[in-house]
Amino acid sequence: MNAKWIIKFAIVLAISSLTITAQAGTDDAALDAKTTAIIKRDFHDRGIAKADRVNQDELQATCSKYIDNLPDPLKAKLEAAQTKTIKWPSDGKYMGDWKAGEKLAQSGRGMTWSDKPDEPAGGNCYNCHRLSSMEIAYGTIGPSLLNFGKLRGNSVEVQRYVDGRIYNAKALNARANMPRFGFMGILTEAQIKDLVALLLDPESPVNK
Amino acid sequence: MMNTSTLIKIILGMSLAITQIATAAESEKTDSDRIAQYRDMISDGNPADFDEMNGAELWKTPAGPKHVTLEACDLGKGPGVVKGVYTELPRYFKDTDKVQDLESRLLTCMTTLQGIPEAEIVASPFSTEKKKSDISMLATYIVGQSKGMKMAVSVSHPKEKEAYEIGRRIFNYRAGPYDFACLTCHATSDVRIRMQDLPNLNKPKDAQAAYASWPAYRVSQGLTRTFQWRLNDCFRQQRFPEPKFASEVTVDLSMFLAVSANGAEYAGPGLKR
Numbered sequence: 001m002n003a004k005w006i007i008k009f010a011i012v013l014a015i016s017s018l019t020i021t022a023q024a025g026t027d028d029a030a031l032d033a034k035t036t037a038i039i040k041r042d043f044h045d046r047g048i049a050k051a052d053r054v055n056q057d058e059l060q061a062t063c064s065k066y067i068d069n070l071p072d073p074l075k076a077k078l079e080a081a082q083t084k085t086i087k088w089p090s091d092g093k094y095m096g097d098w099k100a101g102e103k104l105a106q107s108g109r110g111m112t113w114s115d116k117p118d119e120p121a122g123g124n125c126y127n128c129h130r131l132s133s134m135e136i137a138y139g140t141i142g143p144s145l146l147n148f149g150k151l152r153g154n155s156v157e158v159q160r161y162v163d164g165r166i167y168n169a170k171a172l173n174a175r176a177n178m179p180r181f182g183f184m185g186i187l188t189e190a191q192i193k194d195l196v197a198l199l200l201d202p203e204s205p206v207n208k
Numbered sequence: 209m210m211n212t213s214t215l216i217k218i219i220l221g222m223s224l225a226i227t228q229i230a231t232a233a234e235s236e237k238t239d240s241d242r243i244a245q246y247r248d249m250i251s252d253g254n255p256a257d258f259d260e261m262n263g264a265e266l267w268k269t270p271a272g273p274k275h276v277t278l279e280a281c282d283l284g285k286g287p288g289v290v291k292g293v294y295t296e297l298p299r300y301f302k303d304t305d306k307v308q309d310l311e312s313r314l315l316t317c318m319t320t321l322q323g324i325p326e327a328e329i330v331a332s333p334f335s336t337e338k339k340k341s342d343i344s345m346l347a348t349y350i351v352g353q354s355k356g357m358k359m360a361v362s363v364s365h366p367k368e369k370e371a372y373e374i375g376r377r378i379f380n381y382r383a384g385p386y387d388f389a390c391l392t393c394h395a396t397s398d399v400r401i402r403m404q405d406l407p408n409l410n411k412p413k414d415a416q417a418a419y420a421s422w423p424a425y426r427v428s429q430g431l432t433r434t435f436q437w438r439l440n441d442c443f444r445q446q447r448f449p450e451p452k453f454a455s456e457v458t459v460d461l462s463m464f465l466a467v468s469a470n471g472a473e474y475a476g477p478g479l480k481r
Contacts, residue, residue: 031370031373031374031377032377034370034374035374035377035378035381038374038456038457039378039381039457041455041456042451042452042455042456042457043443043448043449043450043451043452043457044449044450044452045449045450046449049384049444049447049449049450050449051449053383053384053385053447053448053449054381054383054384054448054449055383056381056382056383059387060382060383060387063382063387064381064382064383064389067380067391108402111384111385111386112444112445113444113449113450114444127401127402128401137402137403139399139400139401139402140398140399140400141392141393141396141399141400141401141406170387177392179385179386179387179388180387184385184386185385186385186386
């Protein structure tokens with residue numbers, strides 16, 4: 001750091017502390033900062049779950065800060081940035097094998113410290129969604145996807161919608177409680193195709 | 209104490225529960241109904257009673273390099289007082305100048321009074337099939353001394369208020385590969401993961417039922433689990449790294465949940481699926 005930098009830094013500091021004290025939320029900002037510091041200090045690596053997982057990206061930090069009151073313009077800005085992250089299938093095909101998709105949807109494994117590094121993650125879909133009518137042990141955090149293909153059809157637009165939704169659910173709703181499976185590297189392109197097929201193939205148990 | 213007939217009841221209860229899980233979709237039964245049923249069935253003997261008894265023994269048995277008992281331990285109502293202390297934890301302690309929950313306070317007493325190295329305790333703070341944890345059994349004993357009393361956790365000290373405020377923020381803190389926070393699973397009413405009902409911990413009624421029933425004997429694991437364990441396992445499901453045992457992150461989060469549970473009649477050590 002040279003002298004010029006130090007001066008710039010000092011000015012920025014002075015301005016930011018001025019604006020902070022000018023706000024009614026001084027306490028809130030201090031508590032936010034303290035919370036982050038405690039979180040960064042109090043977790044350690046365990047298995048595949050490394051301590052740096054607590055570092056937030058912009059979307060996570062913004063959603064944590066606003067909780068239920070995310071302002072619309074900010075929400076739209078986050079969604080636009082998330083939309084840009086979506087990598088569409090390189091061969092332009094969206095549908096894979098629904099049987100492989102059903103297996104993935106059933107598996108609740110993945111990314112916890114008790115998961116082995118060499119075991120691939122599952123989709124966790126049944127943890128949150130109803131999908132096939134055969135499976136009664138389904139969760140309800142997400143909406144029911146029973147008969148999804150029957151209800152929505154399986155045009156290329158719908159295929160692309162489902163692919164994008166699984167790749168990065170936050171592109172459509174920054175506050176969605178669904179993980180960003182493609183963006184976070186939880187599922188591969190081929191696996192996402194299998195899940196698109198699970199939802200849209202007329203032969204899939206989701207649509208029977 | 210558990211006798212043969214209680215054991216038979218437990219086994220019956222377990223097989224009944226398995227049948228129920230298999231038919232749960234038809235039978236409209238919720239987890240809470242099932243738990244009520246377990247409770248009924250083993251009303252004369254929760255297996256957590258063993259841990260409670262062992263914990264009572266540990267409390268008054270000299271241990272550690274200093275070879276003293278924990279009877280001089282101050283859990284908030286003065287040295288040696290155990291009755292009702294859990295209803296007011298977490299709380300601020302002057303000697304450590306910290307807000308502490310039951311387990312972090314027991315850790316303080318075991319290290320300062322008995323001279324047991326902290327690293328030794330935090331290396332394996334939870335019971336396993338092979339080895340039961342002393343600190344878990346002690347906690348189970350202490351909470352039992354508040355059974356039937358009303359939860360009344362205070363935020364009158366500034367550090368208690370701050371712990372609550374930080375705990376609330378930790379509850380809402382999204383991070384990790386799944387973007388989860390506690391609120392992902394615990395801020396909506398009447399939802400479940402697979403067949404497990406999730407309490408909405410922002411609602412007093414749910415928070416009271418959830419908080420005031422821990423520690424609990426978990427039938428599926430055959431072990432008595434403490435609240436620190438509950439948080440640890442939820443952080444695991446959240447795809448977070450592991451919180452250090454009894455660290456501020458866990459204490460502040462407990463403070464937030466305990467205050468939300470105020471007014472509840474403490475019903476632990478409980479019994480869970």
